[in-house]
Amino acid sequence: MQNILDYIQIAVAVLLIASILLQNKGTSLGGAFGGEGNVYRSRRGAEKFLFNSTIVLAVIFVAVAICHLIF
Secondary structure, X not given: OHHHHHHHHHHHHHHHHHHHHHOOOOOOHHHHHOOOOOOOOOXXXXXXXXXXXXXXXXXXXXXXXXXXXXX
């Protein structure tokens, strides 16, 4: 059980790091790849999915860390 939790936590950590790095503060998703987004607008499409997946991955990471302590 311990090994499975270790692998899950490593995988979630890598995905969480990637999703955080793709979010560039103050710009849209295109700004992270060199495009410019000077106009403020709400999150849509891939940007909204990336934002929501970051929250879900953070919750999963904390849950796995707590399970790692219990087991």
